[in-house]
Amino acid sequence: xSTLLQVENLNKRFGGLRAVxxxxxxxxxxxxxxxxxxxxxxxxxxxxxxxxxxxxxxGRIVLGGQDVTGEPPYRVARRGxxxxxxxxxxxxxxxVLENCVVGACFGRENLALGRxxxxxxxxAVLVGLEDRLDTLASxxxxxxxxxxxxxxxxxxxxxxxxxxxxxxxxxxxxVERMIGIIRAxxxxxxxxxxxxxxxxxxxxxxxxxxxxxxxxxxxxxLPAEVANDPxxxxxxxxxPDLAAxxxxx
Amino acid sequence: MxxxxxxxxxxxxxxxxxxxxxxxxxxxxxxxxxxxxAAVYISLASNINMILGYAGxxxxxxxxxxGLGGYICVWLMSSHAWPLAAALLAGGFSVSAVALVFxxxxxxxxxxxxxxxxxxxxxxxxxxxxxxxxxxxxxxxxLSPALFQPLGGPAKALWVIYYLMIGVMGLSLYLSYFIxxxxxxxxxxxxxxxxxxxxxxxxxxxxxxxxVYSLSAFLPAIVGGLYFFKSAYIQPPDAFDxxxxxxxxxxxxxxxxxxxxxxxxxxxxxxELRGWLLTSPTFxxxxxxxAGVLLLAIVLFAPGGLMGLIYRxxxxxxxxxx
Numbered sequence: 262x263s264t265l266l267q268v269e270n271l272n273k274r275f276g277g278l279r280a281v282x283x284x285x286x287x288x289x290x291x292x293x294x295x296x297x298x299x300x301x302x303x304x305x306x307x308x309x310x311x312x313x314x315x316x317x318x319x320g321r322i323v324l325g326g327q328d329v330t331g332e333p334p335y336r337v338a339r340r341g342x343x344x345x346x347x348x349x350x351x352x353x354x355x356x357v358l359e360n361c362v363v364g365a366c367f368g369r370e371n372l373a374l375g376r377x378x379x380x381x382x383x384x385a386v387l388v389g390l391e392d393r394l395d396t397l398a399s400x401x402x403x404x405x406x407x408x409x410x411x412x413x414x415x416x417x418x419x420x421x422x423x424x425x426x427x428x429x430x431x432x433x434x435x436v437e438r439m440i441g442i443i444r445a446x447x448x449x450x451x452x453x454x455x456x457x458x459x460x461x462x463x464x465x466x467x468x469x470x471x472x473x474x475x476x477x478x479x480x481x482x483l484p485a486e487v488a489n490d491p492x493x494x495x496x497x498x499x500x501p502d503l504a505a506x507x508x509x510x
Numbered sequence: 511m512x513x514x515x516x517x518x519x520x521x522x523x524x525x526x527x528x529x530x531x532x533x534x535x536x537x538x539x540x541x542x543x544x545x546x547x548a549a550v551y552i553s554l555a556s557n558i559n560m561i562l563g564y565a566g567x568x569x570x571x572x573x574x575x576x577g578l579g580g581y582i583c584v585w586l587m588s589s590h591a592w593p594l595a596a597a598l599l600a601g602g603f604s605v606s607a608v609a610l611v612f613x614x615x616x617x618x619x620x621x622x623x624x625x626x627x628x629x630x631x632x633x634x635x636x637x638x639x640x641x642x643x644x645x646x647x648x649x650x651x652x653l654s655p656a657l658f659q660p661l662g663g664p665a666k667a668l669w670v671i672y673y674l675m676i677g678v679m680g681l682s683l684y685l686s687y688f689i690x691x692x693x694x695x696x697x698x699x700x701x702x703x704x705x706x707x708x709x710x711x712x713x714x715x716x717x718x719x720x721x722v723y724s725l726s727a728f729l730p731a732i733v734g735g736l737y738f739f740k741s742a743y744i745q746p747p748d749a750f751d752x753x754x755x756x757x758x759x760x761x762x763x764x765x766x767x768x769x770x771x772x773x774x775x776x777x778x779x780x781x782e783l784r785g786w787l788l789t790s791p792t793f794x795x796x797x798x799x800x801a802g803v804l805l806l807a808i809v810l811f812a813p814g815g816l817m818g819l820i821y822r823x824x825x826x827x828x829x830x831x832x
Contacts, residue, residue, distance in 0.1 A: 312710060338712030346710075352703035363700045366693050367712030374693045417712060 265290040265421055265452050266311070271320035273303075273310055273476075280306045282477040284320070288421070288469075293443075293453045295467030295484070297460075299496055303476040304456045305347060308423050311454075312344050313337040325420060341369040343419035345410040347426045347456075351398035357409055358394040361385055361416040368417020377416075384416035388442055404435045408442070415446065422446065424455040428462055436462065464488060472496070513691060518770070518832050522687065525774070526680040530673060544785050546672050546740075549679040551777035553733045554754075555762045556682040556770075557726045560689060562759065563767030565722050566702030567617070568625040570755055571632030572730065577749030578605045579731025580738035581639060584651050587739065589644070593660065598674075598735040605731035606724045613720035620705070629752065636750035650745035657739075671740045678736065682729050687770045687832060689725070698722055702768070753798065760801045763808050766817025770832040775816055 266288040273281040280303045288294045296304050309315045311322055316331040323329070329337050343364070352360050361381030365372050372380055385391055388408040393401065398409055407427055414422055424443070428436050440462055447453055457463040463470070464484040472480040472487055474496045480487050487493055491502075500506075513519055529549060533542035558572045579601035586597040616627045640648045661667035689695045697718050700708035709715045738744040757780070765776025784797040812818055821828050 314706075314710070334709045335712050335714045338710065344710060346707070350704055350707040352700055352707065354703060355699070359696075359699075363696055363708065363713070364711050366696055367714075374696065377693070413711065 263290050264288070265325060266454065267321075267323040268307075268311070269321040269323070271307070271310060271322070272318045273306055273315060274318055280476050281310065281317070282475075284473070284476070284478055286471045286478065286481065288452060288454055290420075291447070291450060291452055292468040293447055293455065293466055295463040295470040296454060296456045296473065297458075297463060297470060297487075298473035298479070301475075302473040304473055305425060306476075307473070308344060308425055308454075308456065311337075312342055312423060335367070338368060338417065339371065341420035342423065343368065343414035343417045343421075344423035345407075345414050345425055345427055347429070349403075349406045349410045351401075351406055351409050351413070353399040354397065356395050356397055357385060357390050357401070357412070358382065360398055360409055360413050364413040364416035365418070368419065370418055380418060381412075381416045384412040387415060387445060388412040389438070404431055407431065407439070411439075411442065415451075419451060421452045421454065424453060424457075426456055426458065428457055428459045440466065460488075513688070517830050518687065521771075521831070522680065522683045525683070526676060529676045529679065533672070542668075542672055544782070546675050547785070548778050548781040549675045550733055550737060551758070551761055551781045552774045553675075553679045553682040554730055554758045555765070555773035555777040556679075556686045557728075557730050558758050559762045559767055559770075559773040560686055560698070560726045561719075561722050562762055563769070563773070564690065564695060564698040564702055565719055566705075567719065567723075568621075568759065569628045569723075569726075570625050570752070570759065571628035571630070572726070572758060573750055573752065573755035574628075574632040574635050575605050575609065575727040575730040576734035576737070576754070577632075577639075577746075577751075578608070578635060578734070580734030580744050580749050581645055581651070582731070583735030584653060584738050584744045585645055587657055588651055588653055594739060597739075598732045601735045602728045602732045606728040609727035610720055610724035613723035614716065617716065617719040617723060632750055632752065632755070636746050639749070640746040648746060650743060650749075653739065653742040655742070657742075668740070671736055675733070675736050678729055678732055683770065683774060685725070685729065686773075689722075690770060690832060694718065694721075699768070757798075757801055760805045760808075764804055764815055766815030766820075769815075769817040772815050772817035779816075 264287045269285050271281050271284040284307065296307065298304055310317050313332050313334040321328060321330050324340055324342060327340065329340060352363065358381055361384050362377050365377035365380035366374065385394055388411050390408055390412055393405065398406065401409060411427060428439055431439060436459065443453065443466060455463065467484055470482065470484050470487045471478060472493050479496055480490045480493050529545055533545060554576065558569060561567050561569050582601035582604055583597040586592040586600055587594065612631060616624060616631065619627055639645055645651060655664065658664045658667040661670045697708065697713040700713050701715055701718060705715055761776040761780045762773040764780060765774065766772025787793040787797050808815060
């Protein structure tokens with residue numbers, strides 16, 4: 262398996278806050294990498310650095326063999342990276358289809374308008390919005406908007422998809438459905454880097470997990486290894502033995 | 511060429527034909543003078559709509575394009591004996607080029623800051639022109655009546671100018687229609703709704719904004735050339751009149767920013783209202799008061815403008831009237 266995304270010694274400060282410190286990891290083509298950590302650990306900042314919303318103070322980001330460090334988001338998108346936002350940002354006064362057309366037009370394949378409409382429709386079908394194509398984004402439910410956010414990113418036909426808490430705020434049925442959608446996306450050969458707080462979901466979806474705490478990498482490994490790492494348990498629960506105690510009780 | 515098969519393409523053609531034909535019936539000079547002003551407003555409003563309605567940037571100083579275009583055209587004709595057509599095009603292209611350069615700079619600003627900077631650009635250009643010797647400084651440039659001779663004398667020249675203005679109006683409508691239907695337009699509309707999200711999706715925002723700013727300068731510069739050739743003189747306060755800039759924004763919003771017909775409809779109604787008020791002695795210049803009240807009412811109660819109301823009353827129209 263080849264490396265699709267390589268992050269080397271990434272550093273980012275906001276004033277006195279070291280949001281990301283000496284972070285390195287890599288993601289293999291076709292895999293799902295989970296990025297977890299307590300609130301404020303710097304996960305979303307890592308996403309913003311990778312897709313170019315912020316430029317890192319130090320470090321390198323290599324996507325598909327090309328150095329994309331410090332490139333603006335629209336150029337990174339053209340190279341095959343798409344993302345969703347933790348707080349969804351649909352174009353409210355556009356329909357579902359029009360939203361997806363924007364993704365398709367300016368994504369990796371730089372499609373012409375006609376072909377972009379096909380790609381947009383395909384993406385909408387994949388997330389189950391096919392009967393909502395002409396609905397305005399503002400009229401969708403939260404779950405609908407989350408799926409739209411995902412469809413819009415997919416319409417770009419990315420090589421790498423960054424998912425920022427796509428499961429947050431969904432009810433259990435919707436979560437099940439979204440997990441199915443994520444599996445379907447991976448099955449099409451799209452690699453995924455995801456942030457998620459829903460442990461059960463991310464543990465079952467990810468091939469590999471990186472744990473962040475206070476901007477630095479705390480642990481890394483297979484889901485089962487990470488879950489039993491005392492340092493990780495301590496970061497989340499404040500007591501390395503709490504999990505064992507709970508199990509015993 | 512599928513666009514020619516769209517009904518809307520022919521609706522624009524019909525509007526232009528109606529403008530061209532109406533004053534020829536009974537050689538109606540009064541109607542022609544009223545319609546040429548409507549055509550000026552429609553052209554300016556359609557062009558500002560591309561940046562205001564599509565990309566969501568409020569350009570308060572758009573009149574700088576009109577004024578500069580006017581100056582370049584009038585100056586080339588009076589000092590260098592250029593023919594009208596060449597002088598008009600030279601005005602259009604040079605103003606567009608200047609706008610492209612400015613655009614990359616000031617379009618880094620957003621919202622209120624951008625709007626203020628456009629007023630600043632207009633003010634700076636006006637101050638420069640008022641002190642620029644070759645363009646007559648604050649007294650401006652007067653055109654010799656002899657310049658109307660190549661068009662067949664003053665009376666005939668006014669008809670030629672009228673048809674040229676209607677042509678520019680048609681081009682403005684088609685330009686804003688083609689842009690809306692293009693991939694470029696999709697990117698602009700995305701910027702207008704949420705610029706950061708658009709950039710994340712791959713819309714090259716700095717380039718697109720600068721290009722639309724420059725495109726929206728081209729035809730207004732030609733309108734300026736025609737307008738000041740017609741009046742045969744140009745002075746800084748007339749060329750860079752911020753009132754006209756503001757009115758342009760009001761009519762675009764009144765009709766429905768972001769639609770193609772909306773700005774034209776708003777401009778036409780506003781100009782007819784203005785013409786009526788101007789001829790009434792009590793209310794001369796009262797249109798500015800009305801413009802202010804209208805703008806307030808639109809922002810508060812009908813952000814979609816007239817077209818927004820029309821679409822709401824009759825949704826199927828959305829498919830025919832862009």
